[in-house]
Amino acid sequence: MLACALVLIVLPPSETKSDGGSGAPLDLDALSFPELTEVRREIADALVALAGDVEASVAALGIGRSQLDEIERNAALFASPTRPAIERYTGVLYDALDHRGLTRAGRRKASERLAVGSALFGVVRADDPIPAYRLSAGSKLAGMGTLASRWKPVLTPTLAALDDEVVVDLRSGGYRALGPIRDAVRVDVVHEAPDGSRSVVSHFNKHHKGLVARSLVTTRRTVRDVEGLAAVIADGGQRVEVDSPTALTVVTS
Template sequence: MLIVLPPSETKSDGGRGAPLDLATLSFPSLTAVRERIATALVELAGDPARSATVLGLGQRQLAEVDRNAALWTSPTRPAIERYTGVLYDALGVGGLTRASRTKADERLAVGSALFGVVRARDLIPAYRLSSGSKLPGMGTLAAQWKPDLTDALADLDDEVVVDLRSGGYRALGPIPGAMDVTVLTEAADGSRSVVSHFNKHYKGVMARSLVTTRKRVRDIDSLAAVVSDGGQRTEIASATELVILTD
């Protein structure tokens, strides 16, 4: 099973790993695209004012440009420890047992505008780049990643894939046959609406269930069973869509 998480704009600082080496990352077929985007991002960082405009940064976020400038030289850490925020707080990898952390390293991946997708254990630096960004001379990131990202994610030896990425990151590389998750809130009158910001929390809780379970996820029914065991209310919408219901 591969669970593809969305990234986060917020990332932890520092790390103990050696500087970025694209050749060590999972999904090596993506190396050429990664290098092209990384090179453009570092070059852009040489112009802080333009970087702020292209990346949509405010005055208090200009340190993000420094992160990009040091992309090839700054220390790295496992991707699952690099990304922070609501989803990653709910996932709580720091509190996992050794056995569950091993499962997390094996089962989790993170979508990325810069790297396409990385596995939990891949060593990456802090950076700033979003799915909707357009780097100078490169057009959209979706155009850069297609079809390489989809091809890489489709070549998983029939592995079950649960895609928790948001729409912008799915657009970079759709995964044929992946199981998707929608988070809905249900009112007392039975009406339902899509959960926006806090859907990240519920997906983090779900991801934690998937890396701590001993059950094997083979299809949408077994996925629903594991998520329900984790205390979340579920509903199967189709063979590839699971709904998580909240009050």
């Protein structure tokens, strides 16, 4: 059973990322979880090298011809400005989280409670300064095999060290495979039809997970177990069911 009051929410990354930033260029040594620096550098160097070959980048990154600016982002990985990870990632989940709309106290809690899974960085804290880039969990870099095969041996032990916290893992399957978190609480989202039948929510899955993260960032409750997590999510206006000590389901209608 979970037995601690400190909640850590591990968010998925997003393919879309904000431009620019006012921070100094990427310094891998300045990021949280320094035990990941060696692999981060290996992948980052490979990504920059890949950017020198447009056709190879298109194939490896799974992008279209209208997205060639993503290759330029990767080429400038160590030269472009940075911004906090929580501001860099964008999209449906991050819109629902609405970090900018949090109070000062809420932003402080977000810094303490939020982390983001990443194919490039493994995992970073909300305030870690990162540049815009393009790399997904399923991407393949030359001479490296799958990213999961490179990340799992180092990322899994790092995440295992979070066992003393209540960890809520909102990452998708591809990113969980990079570094599974034992005993983390997973959240599924389903739609319930008027006849009681249920189906998995796809696009709006991210929206509801963003609301889960916001509830957990802003709560004043002391959370010690999955029932406590469910109570916080319910406080945020979502219907939630406890499936097991490590599984919750948000039910939409």
